[in-house]
Amino acid sequence: MSSLTNSTLDVHAIRQEFPVLHQHINGKPLVYFDNAATSQKPRVVIEALKQYYEQYNANIHRGAHHLAVRATEAYEQSREAARRFLNASSTDEILFVRGVTEAVNLVADCLSRSLLQEGDEVLISAMEHHSNIVPWQMACERTGATLKVIPVKENGELDTAQADALLSARTKVLSVVHISNALGSINPVKELIRKAKARGALTFIDGAQGAVHLPIDVQDLDCDFYAFSGHKVYAPTGIGVLYGRRSVLEKLPPYHGGGEMIKEVTFEKTTYNELPFKYEAGTPNIADAIALRYAIEFVEQIGKEAMLHHEQALLHYATDLVSRIDGLQVIGQAKEKAGILSFVIEGVHHHDIGVLLDNMGVAIRTGHHCTQPLMRCLGLEGTSRASFAVYNTPEEVERFAEALKKAANMLR
Amino acid sequence: MTIEEIQQEIAEDFALFDNWEDKYAYLIELGKQLPPMPEELKTEDKLVKGCQSKVWLHAYMKDGKLYFLADSDALIVKGIVSLLIKVLSGHKPEEIARANLHLIEDIGLKQHLSMTRANGLVSMIKHMKAYAEAVNSQP
Numbered sequence: 319m320s321s322l323t324n325s326t327l328d329v330h331a332i333r334q335e336f337p338v339l340h341q342h343i344n345g346k347p348l349v350y351f352d353n354a355a356t357s358q359k360p361r362v363v364i365e366a367l368k369q370y371y372e373q374y375n376a377n378i379h380r381g382a383h384h385l386a387v388r389a390t391e392a393y394e395q396s397r398e399a400a401r402r403f404l405n406a407s408s409t410d411e412i413l414f415v416r417g418v419t420e421a422v423n424l425v426a427d428c429l430s431r432s433l434l435q436e437g438d439e440v441l442i443s444a445m446e447h448h449s450n451i452v453p454w455q456m457a458c459e460r461t462g463a464t465l466k467v468i469p470v471k472e473n474g475e476l477d478t479a480q481a482d483a484l485l486s487a488r489t490k491v492l493s494v495v496h497i498s499n500a501l502g503s504i505n506p507v508k509e510l511i512r513k514a515k516a517r518g519a520l521t522f523i524d525g526a527q528g529a530v531h532l533p534i535d536v537q538d539l540d541c542d543f544y545a546f547s548g549h550k551v552y553a554p555t556g557i558g559v560l561y562g563r564r565s566v567l568e569k570l571p572p573y574h575g576g577g578e579m580i581k582e583v584t585f586e587k588t589t590y591n592e593l594p595f596k597y598e599a600g601t602p603n604i605a606d607a608i609a610l611r612y613a614i615e616f617v618e619q620i621g622k623e624a625m626l627h628h629e630q631a632l633l634h635y636a637t638d639l640v641s642r643i644d645g646l647q648v649i650g651q652a653k654e655k656a657g658i659l660s661f662v663i664e665g666v667h668h669h670d671i672g673v674l675l676d677n678m679g680v681a682i683r684t685g686h687h688c689t690q691p692l693m694r695c696l697g698l699e700g701t702s703r704a705s706f707a708v709y710n711t712p713e714e715v716e717r718f719a720e721a722l723k724k725a726a727n728m729l730r
Numbered sequence: 731m732t733i734e735e736i737q738q739e740i741a742e743d744f745a746l747f748d749n750w751e752d753k754y755a756y757l758i759e760l761g762k763q764l765p766p767m768p769e770e771l772k773t774e775d776k777l778v779k780g781c782q783s784k785v786w787l788h789a790y791m792k793d794g795k796l797y798f799l800a801d802s803d804a805l806i807v808k809g810i811v812s813l814l815i816k817v818l819s820g821h822k823p824e825e826i827a828r829a830n831l832h833l834i835e836d837i838g839l840k841q842h843l844s845m846t847r848a849n850g851l852v853s854m855i856k857h858m859k860a861y862a863e864a865v866n867s868q869p
Contacts, residue, residue: 344750667804669782670758674806677750685782699803700782728755729805 327624333709335360335616346679349714349721354499354527354658354705355683356549360616363553366609378604379578379595393604396611397594400559403614404544405535410564410593414607417558418526419449421545422493424560424597425522426453428570429491433520436462438490441519443468443476443505444695445498448688450524454493463490470695474501474650481510489519496528500687500701501650502633502658504532511541520566526550530707531629531656533622542566548606553613557606560597567593574599625708629657632706632715639719643726649701657706660687666729668702674725680718733829736817737836744837753838757809764812767801778853783807785854789861796823796862800854810839810851818858826862831855 333339338358341348350358370392376385378393397409406412415421434440440454444467451465458465466489468481476494485492492514497504507528511521522543525534529546536544543566548557572579572590577600581589590596617625636659640646645664662668672684685700686693693700704718731739747753771788778785783804790797798819802808817833818826834851 667783669804670806672782674754677754699784728751728758 327620327628327708329628329709329711332620333711335362336709337361337364339709343679343681344677349680349710349717351704351706351710351714351718352681352683353707353710354550354687354703356555357530357552357707358709359554360552360613362612362616363609366612367554367605370605370608375605377601389604389608392608392611393602396607396614399611399614403529403534403618404559404561405537406561407537408564411561411567413560413562413567413594413597414602415545415558415560416556416603417547417549418447418524418545419453419547421543421558421560422450422522422524423453424573425493425543425562426457428573429520430457430460430463431571432569434458434461434463434490437488438463439466439486439488440464440491440493441466441468441481441484441489441514442492443481443494444470445474445476445501445503445505445689445692446493446495447499447524447526448690449526450493450495450522451691454491467691468494470501470692473652474498474503475652476503476505476510478506478509482513485513485517485519487517489514489517491520491522493522493524495524495526497531497656497658498650498689498692499527499658500689500692500703501652501660502655502705503650503652504528504654504656506654507541508539511539515540527656527658530617531622531626533626536561548610548613551610551613552616553610554606557603557610559610562597564593567597572596572599576600578602620708626656628708629706629710630655632710632712633657633659635712636704636706636715636719639715640722643719643723645726649696649698658703659705660701660703662698662701663726666726668700670729671702671722671725674728675718675721678717678721678724680721682718733817733821733825737831737833740813740816740833741836754806758805759809760812761802761805761808764801764808764815765799767799771799772801778857785811785851787854787857789858791823791865794822795820796826796865798858798861807851810834811854813837814851814855814858818862823862823865827859827866829859 336358374385374388376389378390397412400412401409434457440463442454454465466484468484469477471477496507507523514521521541523541525544525546530551542563544561546559549555578595579591579599581591647662649660668684675682683703767786772786776786776788778787783802785802788799798815800811800815802811
């Protein structure tokens with residue numbers, strides 16, 4: 319507990335910024351521990367959406383009137399915030415997408431229409447979310463390339479020795495998750511990127527969990543692509559960012575056609591716009607993109623280091639408390655782990671846990687977490703998962719552990 | 731008793747509970763008491779797919795009435811399953827097909843049901859009715 323009270327951030331002040339947290343569910347104050355699925359939104363983000371619609375809603379990049387100029391500026395300021403957030407070298411490398419799923423689809427699709435050929439290999443890991451499996455399977459089906467999978471060790475760490483063995487001159491793409499949403503494992507992506515690069519492969523990092531828990535520097539990582547979803551980083555749903563290395567994006571074909579992505583269209587031929595607009599067809603999600611900036615600034619103000627420290631303190635405290643429950647086994651015991659606690663209780667079904675906890679006002683996630691192949695590898699149907707955010711408190715961890723104990727007793 | 735009468739009786743039972751804990755403890759108990767479904771019947775084609783828990787459902791006709799056997803790997807779901815069996819099993823197919831099932835709302839589990847993808851219960855009810863309709867439409 320002492321390490322928690324020494325935390326540098328003022329959780330109670332932070333909580334005040336999140337209106338949704340102050341409510342009762344089934345007669346009990348809400349404990350929201352489903353942050354890996356989506357995080358709650360601070361007032362500044364909600365306010366930014368409201369301001370946009372009330373004061374300067376307009377389509378961007380073409381308008382000659384005041385509102386259009388304001389909206390365009392706000393949209394591009396958000397791109398700059400995202401550039402800073404990932405430390406990309408230029409805003410040309412920051413593409414707005416709906417989220418990580420769209421980002422993977424974009425890259426996999428564009429690569430399948432350019433680089434990937436029969437006999438090539440795409441290397442992913444066994445702990446990928448479905449979003450970082452299915453688009454690559456589709457790309458492989460289309461091109462005749464083969465999907466290879468880096469196994470996961472029993473403790474939930476990536477088997478990096480196997481990764482070495484699987485990487486070859488045939489590997490054209492390595493696409494791995496930065497932090498596992500189901501296990502919390504933080505993968506050694508920098509090392510993997512270095513090795514993949516040495517074989518001439520392109521690298522894609524799924525930062526759905528990574529971007530919210532860790533400081534990200536795409537230049538230091540030296541990856542070709544890095545993607546995150548706004549809604550997990552305290553921003554609205556439907557907006558996300560794909561970082562792409564300029565030299566790669568310039569070579570790739572466009573993804574969707576229409577609107578913003580053109581330079582000139584004739585019925586015979588279309589020339590494409592410059593980066594990043596080449597990849598932003600149609601009217602983008604302007605409001606949510608603008609609000610993303612406020613979420614990024616909110617995170618920057620608190621500081622990623624302080625957030626990580628706080629979330630890991632909650633993780634350790636929660637792990638300690640729940641480990642005292644009979645028959646409970648923590649799934650995912652990687653040495654490097656983010657604020658995600660997955661577990662199973664012997665003889666108790668995760669769905670029953672989820673339902674009973676909900677009745678006690680505690681929101682957690684149960685199931686396979688959209689990582690069915692991983693669950694199969696681990697021999698599990700699913701797990702219960704508590705995941706922490708900057709606004710969670712040690713008191714909430716205690717309430718969660720108490721509720722869990724009670725649920726387990728009711729079910730045995 | 732008719733399907734409607736059984737539903738009313740169950741709703742009255744549940745009305746006796748004044749807190750969620752007793753209600754769920756009772757459901758869990760019902761789940762535990764559900765007669766086991768023979769393992770050989772728990773085949774892939776008997777599986778009603780839900781996102782979180784598995785439900786197996788088997789139906790058979792006897793003396794002009796339709797009977798159900800079911801099981802689930804989650805206890806609370808199993809409790810609800812046992813209620814559905816209590817209500818629907820052993821009636822004529824045409825009665826089952828046109829039954830108005832309001833039991834789950836009546837006992838205050840609508841919220842549970844609205845987690846539709848989560849538990850496969852909605853699919854289970856659909857399957858039970860589909861069995862009844864299939865039998866019913868046979869010449």
